Amino acid sequence: MSEIKNKYVIGDALSFLKESRKLAPKRKAKSRTDDFSEIYQIKKESDLVIQADRCLDCGNPYCEWKCPIHNYIPNWLELVANQQFDKAAALMHQTNPLPEICGRVCPQDRLCEQACTLNTGLGAVTIGEIEKNIADFALNNDWRPDLSRVKNTGKKVAIVGAGPAGIACAELLVRNGVRAIVFDKYPEIGGLLTFGIPEFKLEKSILVKRRIFLEDLGVKFVLNTEIGKDKHIQDLQNEFDGVFLGMGTYRAVDGNLPGRENKGVIAALDYLIGNVNQQKNYQMVDSHYYDLKNKNVIVLGGGDTAMDCVRSAVRQKAKSVTCVYRKTEVEMPGSRTEVKNAKEEGVKFIFNLQPIAIKSSSNNKLESIDFERTNFDVLKHKDEVVNLQAESVILAFGFRANPAKWFEQSGISTDTSGLVSTLPNTGKTTATNIYAGGDMVSGADLVVTAIAQGRGAAKQILNDLEVLNDLF
């Protein structure tokens, strides 16, 4: 085995102690807020190897256990440590169709890296970063899995929605000789990956690469095609052996906040999509671009979407950007890293404030927001109202299900909140041969959860089509 750096020997049982956890350097906060490019620099191979070698290869791989798709993390870390990058990439792809994306957008600090045995003071292995870089290498080198022995089964499945759930489903199907045709209303694949997540977290070129990759594997994408509008669900049911729905949740939660109808109040997703549409010139008709330059912006919410918004606003050169969250910092649902990045970029955070009303001036210009405090124990006056000035307010309270009109007539049941009901672990909806997964089933959740559901449904489809029994 070759030596990576001076005196560094791969396989030292104590490497996790000798080498500390190191993430790739970020660009300086100042420079990165000038554009929408990714903030992490590409990591040197040798650094990846050393970081991967820190893995203890525990008897109980907590990382893999915690990962919703149970990536073979210790195994591919070993391959990386041994500099077998292509093999590592191949192994990543066995459980995950989008490793470079998960590597970027997964909240590792809540999943694999949080569960990492070393995350008790020794510094977790930089799993996400290794995943991202190795998958990038593979895609940049036009690596493709060997599917030469896959036999065409003659079956075909329609997939509605080219988001993570749909992609995951389609990829597993084509790997098993089932044709997969993916319909999406947007001009590019990825769903929220493309349109919801800003470029500094996930550059759009990556999705393009991934699309080409998937197309090479045999996935067919039919874009700019909305089911129910451009094509009927019945047609899909008739033409295909099965249909998988991975349409996401797009209805923003507005919290019934008084004053929300003001023009200066923007739904997070509208803001993000508009931004991407404008930057990438997708020319989507329904999309509106919001320019927050020189404005005082308040973002309400504490999840990853809120972070995407604050950091986008910073890049649009807003005058000030404040994130207001109703609970404490530790209770924030999103990734810690993102909060940190946002802080570095100059975002101000205020916690324990619950918005109660949005105030406008007489000319309907947005002026401020009223909040009440939520940390009652430290509060002297329970009814004290805090008022914060703002010209724009972004609501990032999350998303609700937006069931399509045709669900009902197709026999797809939803629950009271509009989420599609499925049999656990199968993705089977109440309609024959229609499967569903992702946010539209579980509510707004992580990318990796959607992938897990897409794959779960694919396994069920393969089973139901008698392509494979008892897979894995």
Add this chain to the structure above:
Amino acid sequence: MSLYNDSQAKASCGFGLIAQLKGVQSQELIKTAISALTRMTHRGAINSDGKTGDGCGITIQLSQSFFTPIAQSMGASVDSLLAVGQIFLNPDEAIASQSKKILEKELRRETLQVIGWRNVPINKDVCGEVAKKSLPKIEQIFINAPMGWGKDDFERRLFMARRRAADKISDEQYYVCSLSNKLVVYKGLVIPKNLGHFYPDLTSEKMQSAICLFHQRFSTNTAPHWKYAQPFRYLAHNGEINTINANRTWAKCRRKKLYTPLIPDLPQLSHLVNQSGSDSSSLDNMLEVLLVGGMDIFRALRLLVPPAWKKRKNMDMHLRAFYEFNSMHMEAWDGPAGIVMTNGEKIACTLDRNGLRPARYVITKDDILTVASEVGVWEYNEQDVVEKDRVGPGEMLAADIVKGEIWRTNKIDDMLKNRQPYYEWLRENTIRLRSNRKLERAGADNYIADDLKNISIYQKLFNLSIEESGQVLKVMANNSQEATSSMGDDTPVAVLSQKSRNLYDYFRQQFAQVTNPPIDSLREKSVMSLETCLGQEHNLFQETNNLAYRAIISQPILNFAKLQQIKLLDQKYYQFNELSLNYPINESLETAITKLCDAAVTIVRNGCVILHLTDRDINEKMLPIHAALAVGAVNKRLIEKGVRLDVNIIVETGTVRDAHHFAVLIGLGATAIYPYLALQTINQLHLDNNLQSGLITARDNYFKSLKKGLLKILSKMGISTIASYRNACLFEIIGLHQSVMDLCFYRMNSRIGGATFDDLHNDNLKNHQSAYNDQMHIQRSGQLKYVHGGEYHSYNPDVVSLLQKAVNSADISDYKLFAKAVNKRPVATLRDLMGLKLADKPLQDSQVEATGEILKRFDSAAMSIGALSPEAHEALAIAMNTIGGRSNSGEGGEDPKRFNTLKNSKIKQVASGRFGVSAHYLVHAEVIQIKVAQGAKPGEGGQLPGNKVTMEIAKLRNASVGTTLISPPPHHDIYSIEDLSQLIFDLKQVNPKALISVKLVSGPGVGTIAAGVAKAYADMITIAGHDGGTGASPLSSVKYAGNPWELGLAETHQALIENNLRDKICLQVDGGLKTGLDVIKGAILGADSFGFGTGPMVALGCKYLRICHLNNCATGIATQNKTLREFHFHGLPEKVICYFKFVADEVRYWLAKLGAKSLDELIGRTDLLELLTGDTSKQSHLDLSDILAAAKRPDSQISAAHYLHQRNQPFDKGLLNEQILKDFKSLESTKNISLKYQIKNYDRSVGAKVSGYIASNYGFNKGHDSSKKYDKNINDQAVRLKIEFKGVAGQSFGVWNHQGVELSLQGDANDYVGKGMSGGLISIYPTGNIQYIPSRSAIIGNTCLYGASGGKLFAAGQAGERFAVRNSGAITVLEGVGDHACEYMTGGVVVILGPVGENFAAGMTGGKAFVFDDFELLEQKANLETIEIISLAENVNEEHEEELKQLLQEHIEKTGSRWVQKIVDNFDNYIDGFKVVVPKVTHKNKKAEPLKLIQSISSVRGSRHV
């Protein structure tokens, strides 16, 4: 059916023979023999009534002066030869007379004249109750031979008549002790001192003999049989034949092959040796066949029990040829064996190749030879002794008392090797098949070209997972040894698994514990051999040229080259035929196997010599018969048809990958195996750049690791050669249905039923479906480590996380989540198939015994400081002491600072490495646990890797920093049950207050062993399950050895109850216990007490990383790394306390639900369990009712069903020790105390009691570190006691001798002198005016100074085998040693002024030895792996010479040795002969670390060897 089977009883003992070498018969000699036997009473078992023993007996010549007058009074002819039969008959007159009639009839058929029967006078009063109940009718039959017959002809016909009669007599009680015209055997279930009283014949003045063979038995059960008493017809045996299964099977095969003109009717016998009963009796049977067949005793004994000839470097080639030739016709009968035998004219004593039993002999000037387990068994006059020595390993001492000749080993061997031109025969007819790199390369290329495309089909079909290729095969190919793992096996056994598992997983390797020792296959490989012979076997009575037509391979593992060569052998002698193992997919598996057997028989009858079974020709329409099923069934059928010896079974199979797989097939009868799929997988790894070396080297490495693995598996059973392992079936099956067992594995036990042929077929089908579906991935399996969707693990991340959450929050609702995750898991253990039957009316909380009472029953399992960090070890001790339970020191010693504090481990372990075991350590124990075996690796030793041996650990273990420390597989002072009894006695002498506990591993027959252990006066027995944890263990041991504790616990409980010993024994269960429900089920199945290993570890923060062996435990628990311990260990005793309290609370919850007030009430209440059907077809085929039946409370309360806290006191009260202690106490205030005593061989462990007393009252002076430098004066001590003894000391003289105690003995000593000595001084020297030369005679026995850590021993004479094994600090001078001296030594100084035995200093890593090696033999005898030998004269280090001189001077002062005086007087002339033996330069060790690191890179992560 029950789990415990008293017919599995094992025995060991004391034995000996006394003979007048000139043939002068006398009554005096018989008297002496009986008194000698009496003086070895302690070697047998004896009941508290003082009457009941396990049997003893004596063989004497057929005394003409006694028997002739009786015969004549019955009307015998004066001129004809007279024979007498000593016969046990059924007490029922009618049955007895029936038997007598049959015997008479058979005798008459031989034209012999039956003169009449005599009731043998007996005195029943000396019998104990058990003996009386089973007392047979004892009669003698008198027979005349026709005129003119010779003595030997007469013997032969008596033999045939007796054997034919035995075949016809069905009465179990009928037993012929002897039937001979040369000798007679008197034996019975009495204790030695009563033998003469029981049989007044023996004390009659007319009863005279020149030969007396005697034996006293220690059986593992309490209801022994009369007929199992020894001597048998020809021999008496001390020890155990480990190879008995193979020997019996091969004897069965040989029945039709043996032919001798002397008994042409031999093939008529139904069997040659008995297939059940005592191993010794089978050996006796075989010996008898050989002798009556015309073989002399020399060849017969050397053939049956050969020395380790294979690897002896300096053996004469003709002698080697003799052994090699004979090994082709008879596998060794191996195992600890001290054998004495006689045919009435010749006598012989021989020892097994390892010398595992003691045999000391003395010849006095009146030509009386005494050989016995001990020296000093009768009161001869020391001045009359002309020769005194021991019989060494593989040696033989014989005498012909008709001719008055003595034969020693060399003379016997010289005579044997020259009888036939063995060497030439072998040279001309025997072919050696060797590896051929060129051919191998061609083979490999061939695969790569053709077969590798389809490898995934093979891998899926034969269930070879990614995990196996990466974690098992890759490691083997890279490191040439199998991977190491830690934490043990937490997966379900194969039959419980939801996955389809390789059939080999159902096989659990048997292992030696207590009644026989495992061998150290690494350090003692000189005694082991895997050599395998191909070709037909012939009649061994006929020694001719063509019997040597054999092809020899060095090991039963074939590579491509060897398989090719086998195919190309001369078809005249080695006809090669092939049978496919693949059968049509729509056929039933059972039918396919039967057809295969039919085909095999036909082929063999048509001349096939090499039967090649292969599953390589797979295709989509066929399924493979698993090779194990095939070999088992074919082998069985070939034996039944009497053609087994005509053929060798060669197997080419994809199922075989690791050493265990090989062992299974060989155990089932395969001759050699070709693991093609494993090799292909290595090719694949090679092509994928996963190997460190070239392909051929990687394949070689793989073969090497297999070889090591096989040797290890053999050695686990104490077997030395593969020939004696083949066909031995040394496995227990867990989870196969009886129908499978009957057809394929009929000689193995499967006690709980399980998978049927259909289940196996379905598994096969599943593999097949995936194999031929390209879309299906090869499994990751998760057998070794948790993987999502793979095998279930009991300590999976959920369980670990939940437990840690519970102890961190200390919230019972969190504990409940943990308990639920465990108690409701998918079936993973046998107890999971047992549900509780809850009471209709649960008890109130207040009615159930208090938590405190329950906590007292909890112990933490043994984990050494060394394996654990001191912080973790102490936290555990504090926790256990706080809750009122006990923590276990493990085997690494303990810092005396912890004694008498809350950090003291109440259980102190005594394991085979004896690290830190001194009197001072032992007296601070409440319980002393002898670790006989460990659940994760029974039958194996352990190693503490050098990187864990820090300054602190090294100090505790008396070793040097950074050296790997070895715990040998056996305790070198326990080779047999009576040895364990002795060790327990030693411990009870040094610490009379402590309970002595013995830790056993669940395995077949563990009940029998436990009963024996209880008879050896243990107070507590731990039964560990196979799922026990470990700091480091080879993977295959973790996976394939040891049984679920449910079986072992229930069996032990039953055995103890049946033997009326249950109330004296606190029975503990250990292995995978996690929750209160586990405790409840354990109690119901028989446990009084509960050992927890991993549970408390997890509570302390262990995350089950399985990297304990790498010293990098990230939780700071299993590491000595400072940073990790200081900054990353967060374990608090409170967390462990919290865990145990939760468990106890849960126990109380269930007690209430079951309506039981206490755990005592629950023990044996199997009516409270119901058997569940399980989730899978295989599980539903299990039948666990035998477990419940075994654990059940007996209906009649003959004895208590649980422990009653009574002490199990030895019969021997140790009177001399009592006296010494009393005398010492009366003089305690005096500064220098001097005492004097006479001592006899039955005074055992002398000195221990006073040492223990001093250690506990005066402590240990740390200022004196004897290991550092030779220090002439032992000053600054609190106590000075000198005791002088005269006579012969019993075993364990000066055991655990303590600082300030000086023992001096004029006379001889037996085994274990100075064992565990930590200070003080022992000197032993002969009486004055003796005729023999002391420096050439044995003065002390075997295993002296074992585990000594300090003090000095001077002995003016030689020691037996295994001198100073694991010495870590004692300084000693003596004048010669036997085999294996200084093994595993880590410190101290050993000066040997005479001969040195084989395998000297094996595995020695510290200290030094001076050897006077005048004949330059040391180089050949020493095991040079870890040591180097330097000439003293050429050595630059002057300190050495000075040190030696000082020691010699002190030796002379203490012993007056003339030989040493001579050396000292002429030191300049002698100095050239001296060698210094030291570990290979110690300072290299530190440098060696980085080297090892580089090696480790390649190894699979997680199995990194450092």
